[in-house]
Amino acid sequence: MADVTLRDVARVSGCSVATVSRVLAGTRPVGAETARRVREASEALGYRPNHAARALRSRSTGTVGLVLPQITNPFYPTLVRELTHALHAEGRAVLLADCDDDPVAEAEYIADLLGRQVDALLVIPAHEERSRDAVTAAVARVPLVLMDRGCGPAVADSVAVDNTAGMALVLDHLAATGRRRVCFLGAAGTASTATERRGAYAAGAAALDPGAPDRVALGDFSVEWGRAAVDEVWPTRPDALVCANDLIAVGALQRLQQLGVDVPGDVAVTGFDDIPMAALSAPGITTVRQPVAELAAEAARLLARRLAGGEEGPRQAIRLAPELIVRESSAPSTASRPSGTVPAPGGGRRAVPTQTGPSAPA
Amino acid sequence: MADVTLRDVARVSGCSVATVSRVLAGTRPVGAETARRVREASEALGYRPNHAARALRSRSTGTVGLVLPQITNPFYPTLVRELTHALHAEGRAVLLADCDDDPVAEAEYIADLLGRQVDALLVIPAHEERSRDAVTAAVARVPLVLMDRGCGPAVADSVAVDNTAGMALVLDHLAATGRRRVCFLGAAGTASTATERRGAYAAGAAALDPGAPDRVALGDFSVEWGRAAVDEVWPTRPDALVCANDLIAVGALQRLQQLGVDVPGDVAVTGFDDIPMAALSAPGITTVRQPVAELAAEAARLLARRLAGGEEGPRQAIRLAPELIVRESSAPSTASRPSGTVPAPGGGRRAVPTQTGPSAPA
DNA sequence: CTGAAAGCGCTAACAT
DNA sequence: ATGTTAGCGCTTTCAG
Numbered sequence: 241m242a243d244v245t246l247r248d249v250a251r252v253s254g255c256s257v258a259t260v261s262r263v264l265a266g267t268r269p270v271g272a273e274t275a276r277r278v279r280e281a282s283e284a285l286g287y288r289p290n291h292a293a294r295a296l297r298s299r300s301t302g303t304v305g306l307v308l309p310q311i312t313n314p315f316y317p318t319l320v321r322e323l324t325h326a327l328h329a330e331g332r333a334v335l336l337a338d339c340d341d342d343p344v345a346e347a348e349y350i351a352d353l354l355g356r357q358v359d360a361l362l363v364i365p366a367h368e369e370r371s372r373d374a375v376t377a378a379v380a381r382v383p384l385v386l387m388d389r390g391c392g393p394a395v396a397d398s399v400a401v402d403n404t405a406g407m408a409l410v411l412d413h414l415a416a417t418g419r420r421r422v423c424f425l426g427a428a429g430t431a432s433t434a435t436e437r438r439g440a441y442a443a444g445a446a447a448l449d450p451g452a453p454d455r456v457a458l459g460d461f462s463v464e465w466g467r468a469a470v471d472e473v474w475p476t477r478p479d480a481l482v483c484a485n486d487l488i489a490v491g492a493l494q495r496l497q498q499l500g501v502d503v504p505g506d507v508a509v510t511g512f513d514d515i516p517m518a519a520l521s522a523p524g525i526t527t528v529r530q531p532v533a534e535l536a537a538e539a540a541r542l543l544a545r546r547l548a549g550g551e552e553g554p555r556q557a558i559r560l561a562p563e564l565i566v567r568e569s570s571a572p573s574t575a576s577r578p579s580g581t582v583p584a585p586g587g588g589r590r591a592v593p594t595q596t597g598p599s600a601p602a
Numbered sequence: 603m604a605d606v607t608l609r610d611v612a613r614v615s616g617c618s619v620a621t622v623s624r625v626l627a628g629t630r631p632v633g634a635e636t637a638r639r640v641r642e643a644s645e646a647l648g649y650r651p652n653h654a655a656r657a658l659r660s661r662s663t664g665t666v667g668l669v670l671p672q673i674t675n676p677f678y679p680t681l682v683r684e685l686t687h688a689l690h691a692e693g694r695a696v697l698l699a700d701c702d703d704d705p706v707a708e709a710e711y712i713a714d715l716l717g718r719q720v721d722a723l724l725v726i727p728a729h730e731e732r733s734r735d736a737v738t739a740a741v742a743r744v745p746l747v748l749m750d751r752g753c754g755p756a757v758a759d760s761v762a763v764d765n766t767a768g769m770a771l772v773l774d775h776l777a778a779t780g781r782r783r784v785c786f787l788g789a790a791g792t793a794s795t796a797t798e799r800r801g802a803y804a805a806g807a808a809a810l811d812p813g814a815p816d817r818v819a820l821g822d823f824s825v826e827w828g829r830a831a832v833d834e835v836w837p838t839r840p841d842a843l844v845c846a847n848d849l850i851a852v853g854a855l856q857r858l859q860q861l862g863v864d865v866p867g868d869v870a871v872t873g874f875d876d877i878p879m880a881a882l883s884a885p886g887i888t889t890v891r892q893p894v895a896e897l898a899a900e901a902a903r904l905l906a907r908r909l910a911g912g913e914e915g916p917r918q919a920i921r922l923a924p925e926l927i928v929r930e931s932s933a934p935s936t937a938s939r940p941s942g943t944v945p946a947p948g949g950g951r952r953a954v955p956t957q958t959g960p961s962a963p964a
Numbered sequence: 965c966t967g968a969a970a971g972c973g974c975t976a977a978c979a980t
Numbered sequence: 981a982t983g984t985t986a987g988c989g990c991t992t993t994c995a996g
Contacts, residue, residue, distance in 0.1 A: 245988095245989055246990065255967085256967045257967090257968095257989090257990080258967060258969095259966060261990065261991060261992085262966090267991085270965070289989085290717070290989050291719060292663060292719050292990090293972090293991090295990090296654040296974085296989080296991095297992080302718075311682050311686075312679045312683055314878070317674045318674055321672075321700050324698060334699075335698075336682070336696050337695075338682070338686050340687070349690075354650070356653045356664075357652065522856055607974085608975095617982075618982065618984075619975090619983090619984095620982070621982055621983075623976090629975085629976085631981070632982080633982080654973080655972070655973035656974055656975075657988095658988045658990085659976080659987085660974080
């Protein structure tokens, strides 16, 4: 309450402010007895360092800015949580900015955060191209790590899941469970998550069926698009819908159920990200889980490295391996129907089960 | 990049640092011509105020701390978004701390944020009692607004939805659609959201059925509990499950579907909060929508008031009215099935629809 | 190992 | 209306 300063601690412990500073920061060796007295006094007075003063003097605020496109995107809360925890563990605080998918707002937030002397920036760019200038400008001022999405080649250090590997996990799984007429419900646009996932689909789907790479519908990463996409592709009678993220999968599932289509009997549905809703949906959605805690830890590590080692060293692009989470939405089409369910009207061939756990690694 | 300071601007524009400061902050009248020169120089040099210095001197960082229990609780992302937008609009930045439902961590974050000289604190307390000391201590140092949950009587200004009114909306709706054997799936514990909602249920349910106030199962605010709670209450054959939040409702719905129970034919299910999942669930969940944007705006307003007007004025406890969102999960039990849907096997009586929009006010 | 002193960049008295 | 000056609380030379 009463703002206790270094001077107060110095007075009470009977030494100079310099000594107190050294004890508390551990910057330089201090006599054991003196150190004890200082710590005692500091404790007794309830001393709290004034970060503003410290920042002014040491040019470091112990603060990092986190700029993201939409906290309401269900993939981000978990990421934010892991990031804040990782950074707090290093004694840093997190300034949060939600730019609402607007690159202009994003640029303003970045500028504002730089003005507030953040030590570093963590950015999930809102747009592949339109975020680039602001990010590039920021990179020149502070360490900056890009997360989740890219923003041009080698613009900054980056950490993301290996989307290509994730899509391969899905396709392998579908192949192994007898699906052939797969079809991709993806997102148009240049976001790296969109391009990488659809690229990986195109590359891998040919192994299932020569026609598969062309069975692609592109919209955005939303539930609404998932619903609409089903109407677009259903006439081609696919036996699996590979969705570019879980929201699309949720939408697809809804529309299929509305149409009376049996999932997974008639068609399998898969997602990407493993947002909470994927597990809670009925049927549960088979998806690719991003290693969120590890992504956060890597980002924090990269930042720490730049903050310590200065600017040197080449840009790093870290890709972490995802994990396939198998749920009911992709149970083999050959599976017998669970009891308590009614056969769909369209009627489809189906037979022997192969084995499907609620969650199995690839 | 090159750190331009007030002095540089002063030198170039040919006046004193004080004048420059006054021009840029607009604190005091300055000659038009001088002001122009200053602004020009500042522009030309790319001057960026140093917030650390400003904070040290003026004892105001333009920063507010936001402490919450769990960003992964699906109700909070929207709130966080609205709060950050409201505060950014006033030129403040937001320091985020997720205490992971741990009052001890919460206390540490609060102390840390105070050390970082936040101008104010926004706290969603993790615990009704165990958060109190930290909050009380913080209230003595900076303006503080409690959100969503309480933390003892009149500890600080607070903003929350009117839980009692919300529960009344639900009960009225159920009564109007012919439900009588209602039953409450709530949360034990002393969080205000838990106590107020179950209190309101107990108070209002008697109007439907004398036995209703006693048909109560208490657990926590989770999907898992929703599932378990169904097993606990289903033997009493209720025709409506009033859930204390949407997560419980989602769990209840899942378990009911697993049991082959028809919703809303056999039983209606309602939630509270209107998290995104409530709309996306199948059937959509009837729920009570919190006026999130308004809650955020009120909180920002309260903070601004304290920040401007000093400490004076009595503590305010603002309660905002919620809105009932009617979805399929509570359609009258007499409703006919939408076309394109397959009859469930368990077979339940059902008939004419009354009218159900995807979203209707009470 | 410790103390004295010089600011970090800015704002707010206090002069003029 | 403008300039001068004194710090905000801390870290960090530089002496001792």
